[in-house]
Amino acid sequence: xxxxxITLAGLVLFALLxxxxxxxxxxxxxxxxxxxAASAPSVSGGGITLVSDTIALPEESAALPAGSxxxxxxxxxxxxxxxxxxxxxxxxxxxxxxxDKMRTVYKxxxxxxxxxxxxxxxxxxxxxxxxxxxK
Amino acid sequence: xxxxxxxxxxxxxxxxxxxxxxxxxxxxxxxxxxPGGNGARPTSGDFPHKxxxxxxxxxxxxxxTPLDALDGQVxxxxxxxxxxxxxxxxxxxVDVRSFRLAVGGAVRQRLxxxxxxxxxxxxxxxxxxNQCSGNSxxxxxxxxxxxxxxxxxxxxxxxxxxxxxxxxDRAGVAPGAVAVKLGGLDKxxxxxxxxxxxxxxxxxxxxEVMIAYLMNGAQLPLLxxxxxxxxxxxxxxxxxxxxxxxxxxxxxxxxxxxxxxAYRIPATPGASVAPGAKDFxxxxxxxxLPRAFFTNLADGAKVMARSPFYVRGLAMGGAxxxxxxxxSMDDGRSWHxxxxxxxxGRYGFRLxxxxxxxxxxxxxxxxxxCTNSAGQTQGAAPIWxxxxxxxxxxxxxxxxxx
Numbered sequence: 133x134x135x136x137x138i139t140l141a142g143l144v145l146f147a148l149l150x151x152x153x154x155x156x157x158x159x160x161x162x163x164x165x166x167x168x169a170a171s172a173p174s175v176s177g178g179g180i181t182l183v184s185d186t187i188a189l190p191e192e193s194a195a196l197p198a199g200s201x202x203x204x205x206x207x208x209x210x211x212x213x214x215x216x217x218x219x220x221x222x223x224x225x226x227x228x229x230x231x232d233k234m235r236t237v238y239k240x241x242x243x244x245x246x247x248x249x250x251x252x253x254x255x256x257x258x259x260x261x262x263x264x265x266x267k
Numbered sequence: 268x269x270x271x272x273x274x275x276x277x278x279x280x281x282x283x284x285x286x287x288x289x290x291x292x293x294x295x296x297x298x299x300x301x302p303g304g305n306g307a308r309p310t311s312g313d314f315p316h317k318x319x320x321x322x323x324x325x326x327x328x329x330x331x332t333p334l335d336a337l338d339g340q341v342x343x344x345x346x347x348x349x350x351x352x353x354x355x356x357x358x359x360x361v362d363v364r365s366f367r368l369a370v371g372g373a374v375r376q377r378l379x380x381x382x383x384x385x386x387x388x389x390x391x392x393x394x395x396x397n398q399c400s401g402n403s404x405x406x407x408x409x410x411x412x413x414x415x416x417x418x419x420x421x422x423x424x425x426x427x428x429x430x431x432x433x434x435x436d437r438a439g440v441a442p443g444a445v446a447v448k449l450g451g452l453d454k455x456x457x458x459x460x461x462x463x464x465x466x467x468x469x470x471x472x473x474x475e476v477m478i479a480y481l482m483n484g485a486q487l488p489l490l491x492x493x494x495x496x497x498x499x500x501x502x503x504x505x506x507x508x509x510x511x512x513x514x515x516x517x518x519x520x521x522x523x524x525x526x527x528x529a530y531r532i533p534a535t536p537g538a539s540v541a542p543g544a545k546d547f548x549x550x551x552x553x554x555x556l557p558r559a560f561f562t563n564l565a566d567g568a569k570v571m572a573r574s575p576f577y578v579r580g581l582a583m584g585g586a587x588x589x590x591x592x593x594x595s596m597d598d599g600r601s602w603h604x605x606x607x608x609x610x611x612g613r614y615g616f617r618l619x620x621x622x623x624x625x626x627x628x629x630x631x632x633x634x635x636x637c638t639n640s641a642g643q644t645q646g647a648a649p650i651w652x653x654x655x656x657x658x659x660x661x662x663x664x665x666x667x668x669x
Contacts, residue, residue: 214322218414
């Protein structure tokens with residue numbers, strides 16, 4: 133492979149068309165919010181209109197396995213369970229440091245007496261088991 | 268408050284039957300292929316003003332942009348733009364008539380600006396990449412806690428708004444000002460520090476830092492910071508305060524948590540330390556670095572042997588424009604320049620593409636490397652720091668020709 137050079141093509145028509153299309157749709161689309169009612173209050177100036185907006189966030193879909201009662205009561209007030217279940221496998225020491233941070237920085241009302249049991253629950257999460265490498 | 272209602276319901280179910288019985292509302296899974304595993308994430312199309320996004324966390328929302336939404340265009344569609352909030356109490360309603368931007372602190376004249384007043388001020392327009400400080404954190408090795416992003420906590424938009432300098436000048440910066448602190452409508456849990464960031468006064472007044480009310484020609488989605496977002500070209504997203512509603516001119520450096528303790532990087536070249544290192548000097552994270560991404564092929568792609576294949580992606584220069592993107596198929600021994608797409612502004616994405624000549628059957632590794640106009644380039648060896656910030660190692664793609 134090493135001696136072989138890669139032949140590189142110039143910009144293809146496709147990219148140019150994509151640019152053209154984006155530019156065109158930008159010019160045509162008014163600056164209103166996607167999906168906002170025409171009757172919503174608005175403020176205008178210099179050809180731009182901003183429209184009041186209200187959103188509803190979807191129901192939470194994340195789940196914790198059975199046996200996570202302490203985690204549920206201590207750790208899901210400020211963030212949904214994915215904050216815990218997406219973490220890579222962490223040592224007990226790292227979990228302790230995280231709990232300490234939650235207490236000192238964010239004022240999490242977690243009793244230090246619960247730390248040991250809490251860490252045991254966290255380490256027992258299926259996502260905390262070492263897994264085959266993704267790459 | 269709706270937030271509490273949801274939370275309590277969750278708590279009740281959790282304490283009773285266990286949450287495993289809850290139906291999974293999310294859609295198809297994507298695998299971010301994170302080293303050490305646990306990279307499978309659901310996708311969701313349920314978030315307001317958003318299309319299909321990788322669901323990293325429901326509350327506060329962390330939504331990652333899938334690769335396909337970045338492919339083939341420099342501007343990331345608003346409905347696929349990544350979402351990142353720290354605190355769960357985020358603004359879900361904004362009345363444009365009553366919204367005000369407060370300007371205070373060391374100024375001659377405090378201001379409370381309406382959106383109409385801001386729309387009447389001189390306008391600026393700029394393309395700029397918005398990238399989370401922790402983009403690609405999930406690819407750190409060894410892994411570190413935090414949001415486990417793949418490469419999709421990034422997007423580029425055309426921003427329209429007013430210069431922060433013009434707003435500051437309207438208030439009149441008092442002598443002795445050293446920094447400008449910025450905050451938004453999101454609220455911390457009781458007793459926790461408000462999410463506020465600051466910029467040095469000269470940076471805030473450089474004429475490039477702006478307050479945007481349009482993103483790609485439309486008002487911002489609420490999840491991306493409607494009605495106003497701070498744009499700090501070339502700097503990481505942590506400074507790009509969403510739903511910006513207050514500006515305070517400081518006469519002493521900001522000692523708040525989010526500047527003084529969080530989002531700090533090692534004061535070492537490349538922000539890198541040995542894994543596990545502690546007690547090293549740190550500085551607030553600041554300018555972005557060059558990166559090049561593949562967008563039309565994923566790792567492990569299969570191509571036909573002896574048949575040319577097309578590869579393309581996006582590059583960013585960080586605090587400077589993209590000067591070049593080079594590709595290698597021999598582990599970096601030789602590099603070949605890839606043609607670049609139109610320059611839409613030095614802080615924005617730049618398209619690159621190439622047709623790779625047909626290869627005999629076998630396994631290959633394709634590398635893409637960006638160099639910016641200041642000569643900064645990407646290294647092959649990944650950096651490490653405990654925050655999982657600023658990853659910009661050369662991206663590589665395993666390709667099988669068969």
